[in-house]
Amino acid sequence: MTTSTNLITVDEQAKFFHLHNEQISYIFRVIPEIGQLEQVYFGPVITTPLDFHHLISREFRPSNNQLIDDGTSSLEHIRQEYPCFGTTDFRQGAYAIRYASGDYISEFKYQQFAITSGYPDLGELPHARYHDESAATLTVTLQDQYSPLQIQLHYTISTKNAVIIRSATFVNTSNTDSYHLDRALSLNLDLPDADYDLIHLHGAWAKEMQVERRPLMTGRMAIDSDRGASSHQHNPFLALAATDSTEKDGLVYGATLLYSGNFLGQVEVDNYDVTRLSLGISPTQFDWTLTPQSKFQTPEAVLACSHTGLTGMSQAFQQFFREHVIDQKWVDQPKPILINNWEATYFDFDEAKLLKIARQAKQLDLGLFVLDDGWFGKRDSDNSSLGNWTVDHHKLPAGLSHLASEVNQLGLKFGLWFEPEMISLDTPLAAEHPEWIVGHPQKRRSQGRNQYVLDFSNPDVVSAIFEQMAAILHSAAISYVKWDMNRYISEAFSTYLPAERQGEFYHRYIMGVYHLYHLLITEFPELLIESCAGGGGRFDGGILYYASQGWTSDDTDAVERLKIQYGASMLYPLQSMGSHVSAVPNHQVGRRTPLSTRAAVALFGTFGYELDITKLTATELAEIKAQIQFAKSVQPLIQKGKFYRLASPFTSNRPAWEVYDSETKTGLIGYYQILNPANPSYHRLQLRGLVPTQKYQLTEINLSNNTILSTEEVFGDELQNIGIILNKDYTNKAAEYWQRPQPTDFASRLFQLKPTE
Known part of the structure; x- marks a missing residue:
């Protein structure tokens, strides 16, 4: 049978x-x-x-x-x-x-x-x-x-x-x-x-x-x-x-x-x-x-x-x-392009400083202002206040609801940072419930980033943190949460579990994390959550079930991000990768990369900004506004298109990648040069996934002002078998050749594909 x-x-x-x-x-x-x-x-x-x-x-x-x-x-x-x-x-x-x-x-x-x-x-x-x-x-x-x-x-x-x-x-x-x-x-x-x-x-x-x-x-x-x-x-x-x-x-x-x-x-x-x-x-x-x-x-x-x-x-x-895996409500829905204040202010901010950034964000046509770490307890550094999720009225005297309302009135959504799994010893919660801290009470507990881990294997702990978070989320119009987790678990022990059940701790802990996610999205079904764990320390398919996007890395340098996002693309969709344009010199590696290159890398992800936009020049602000306009126009392609790795940053000085949507026959190609070689060789970039008989309009975009550098009509089979010819023909153009703009280190080029008919 x-x-x-x-x-x-x-x-x-x-x-x-x-x-x-x-x-x-x-x-x-x-x-x-x-x-x-x-x-x-x-x-x-x-x-x-x-x-x-x-x-x-x-x-x-x-x-x-x-x-x-x-x-x-x-x-x-x-x-x-x-x-x-x-x-x-x-x-x-x-x-x-x-x-x-x-x-x-x-x-x-x-x-x-x-x-x-x-x-x-x-x-x-x-x-x-x-x-x-x-x-x-x-x-x-x-x-x-x-x-x-x-x-x-x-x-x-x-x-x-x-x-x-x-x-x-x-x-x-x-x-x-x-x-x-x-x-x-x-x-x-x-x-x-x-x-x-x-x-x-x-x-x-x-x-x-x-x-x-x-x-x-x-x-x-x-x-x-x-x-x-x-x-x-x-x-x-x-x-x-x-x-x-x-x-x-x-x-x-x-x-x-x-x-x-x-x-x-x-x-x-x-x-x-x-x-x-x-x-x-x-x-x-x-x-x-x-x-x-x-x-x-x-x-x-x-x-x-x-x-x-x-x-x-x-x-x-x-x-x-x-x-x-990802909640379908977020898969095709356009996401607001955000500005996060972290690398702009760190812990040093007040309402006036935040609103100054938000007003500038509105002028640039950004959609979401995110207040990162430092808004709660007495959090002026990373050594206090975790687990005390109450507003710091010294920094925000009118409260969080007033700040959120002011941001909303500008036409921006408002987002907030939490680190719900962690606790600082100077908090009321730690004083009231020392047994809620992971570790053996008679043995040493190590600290990481000046903080300790709450015992999420205990349902009472999860409920207590949810109550604190829910009170904040109900108090203001908050549409986005960045959920961070900045240290690992060591000396694993739960006072909640009996001795013979300590081997269940790690799994019960992560199930407690999932339960808190479940409580939050049940209570706040329209809340967009971005996961973070010191960057990409918990970027996995389990978290994507609850948080539709994850902060891929705390390293925002464009050159390093080529490798990080390339590696993540081995299995994760671009729309799940948190990717921002940040300041130079970069705060993690000290490198100076062009603003256009930073954007050309971050485009292939969720896209946003993490720098002090109130300190930029008029030229830089105009460039960012052009980038935002372009990012909005290609966001559906980033969300729906198939991703092709064309050249690896791990083996090539000239990495490249491509997104192509077979339904709309549109594409976006990023080409990057890490270091500028002397007397470089000719180079062509073969595309993939195209319709051979389709005629495409191939356009090179100047991301600095969202204008067209060049355009031509090319069939798909030529683009796949011969490729984009990246060197210009200077026959009988000696003067033009010697006066051409020289390529630089950390350069980028961006190409768009559209069907001609």
């Missing part, structure tokens, strides 16, 4: 499962002799045959075997769906359960399957959300042979995306017994070969999203975070790219986690060149008690496959985030 939908086919007799759409196929089966799951194929879509048995391969190898007199029943040499370490498999597994006797010996066998329309609703745990009937979910239930425990493996596929969404639910059906879950990953994928490079995004504060690519080794390679957040150091993403793959061509697998807490991403290559990709919650200090009649749900992992290189993988992820 065969059960089949347009997305999932199940051979119930042979017990093969095939998830498929027009782009990908994912196949696994139940091993008849032992009842466990075997991975068969994941890759570009294949035709569904009558039988998949010909895809199974076995060899007799020295090993421990599950069955007597069967030398091919070793799980060490079988590609598995959701493996357990130790039961003849010596590779690291996807889960580990500790039983009452202290052992970790599990044997989960296939019990049943179910196909449902749509997707699993995981409550406040971030998850893919489909708004029509384009998705289906396969749930396979496994039963432990030694306990009442079950594992439900979930696989969601849609008609539109080249991704599989995976997660697992651990179910304790016992009425009396508890079990300990010490490892619970979301994804395991065993691939039949090891001819891949590992690509991941590493970094630190002010240099997030750095792309690294290196060949796999025999053994284990891992990225992780045990800092309480997904971290600046490693983004919860990794890709396996065929060694001959490029941006344009070749097989690439990508995986990311819709989760903002501790995670582990690992690749293990065994001695027979089988590659195991694993992703999920970090097992470090993780110990979840499965009490009677309880469940534990892992975060969703998103697995992408592309046979068109890194671009295909990235576009699959970007489409997925845009359509199925």
Whole structure:
């Protein structure tokens, strides 16, 4: 008997499962002799045959075997769906359960399957959300042979995306017994070969999203975070790219986690060149008690496959985030271009100074004024007042509502900065509830940025912070919140949790963060939230479920941002990347870059400003006004278009990228020169994604005054195969050549594409 939908086919007799759409196929089966799951194929879509048995391969190898007199029943040499370490498999597994006797010996066998329309609703745990009937979910239930425990493996596929969404639910059906879950990953994928490079995004504060690519080794390679957040150091993403793959061509697998807490991403290559990709919650200090009649749900992992290189993988992820993770109310809605006062004033401001900036912002046609850190308690530096979310009437004697009203009357929306997860010791909250601070009360608690972490695993803490924030948000017309988080968790301990449940702290903490987000957007459904964690310290798919955009980095230097935004584009859509024009010399690296280049980089993101616009010259103000006009005109393209990386800032002095919307046949191309070489070579820039037979108007834009530098009509095939010719023809124009404006360091050029008919 065969059960089949347009997305999932199940051979119930042979017990093969095939998830498929027009782009990908994912196949696994139940091993008849032992009842466990075997991975068969994941890759570009294949035709569904009558039988998949010909895809199974076995060899007799020295090993421990599950069955007597069967030398091919070793799980060490079988590609598995959701493996357990130790039961003849010596590779690291996807889960580990500790039983009452202290052992970790599990044997989960296939019990049943179910196909449902749509997707699993995981409550406040971030998850893919489909708004029509384009998705289906396969749930396979496994039963432990030694306990009442079950594992439900979930696989969601849609008609539109080249991704599989995976997660697992651990179910304790016992009425009396508890079990300990010490490892619970979301994804395991065993691939039949090891001819891949590992690509991941590493970094630190002010240099997030750095792309690294290196060949796999025999053994284990891992990225992780045990800092309480997904971290600046490693983004919860990794890709396996065929060694001959490029941006344009070749097989690439990508995986990311819709989760903002501790995670582990690992690749293990065994001695027979089988590659195991694993992703999920970090097992470090993780110990979840499965009490009677309880469940534990892992975060969703998103697995992408592309046979068109890194671009295909990235576009699959970007489409997925845009359509199925980010709240749809923000996806296509035009967002106001903001001015943030942080780098203009830091903590030194009063109402008059802020309103002066706001009045200038109105003259420039900006749409949102954001008051950053320093408006509350007695916050004149970074060593006080966190957790005391009351207005500082010394700086704002008429109160926050008056300031917001004044800003609104100018025609600007008003936004506000919070750091809700943190506390300073000089606050009433710290004095009243010292037990709400993360850390052991009889042991040292380290500080970071002069602050401590509130115990968000405790629901009372989350409720108390929500009440403070809600009071502020109700008191004034506030349409935007910047949610910051400026230190990691160390000395993890919760006075709220009993000793035997301390291993649950990190996960309960991040679930508390999600709960506060949920409370805020439920109470204030029109509130736009931008996440921040010292920049990009918690820029991940989990946060994007609640906050439609994230501050990509505290580093606002245009040259550094080329790398940061390029790396983020490996999986995140441009419309999620907070990107601002700031002052020079840049406050993080001291570099001086042209105002036009700063804008030409920031355009490929949410776009905004973070500098003192009251101190600029008339020429600079006119240039910013022109930039804002242009940014508004291309914002729909940035939000909807497909992104192409044309040249990497990690390998090229002349990085470039392109956004193209196939519906409107419009595009925007950014071309940058980091350092100006002597006697440079000729250079052309080949575009991608265009219609070969379409004639386009190619226009170079002067971003300083929003005027046209040059325009020509060119067919799509010429732009893709020959490219934009970036050198001018000076035949018989010697005088013009020697008098031409010389290119400089940190230069940029911006091109627009429009259809001619």
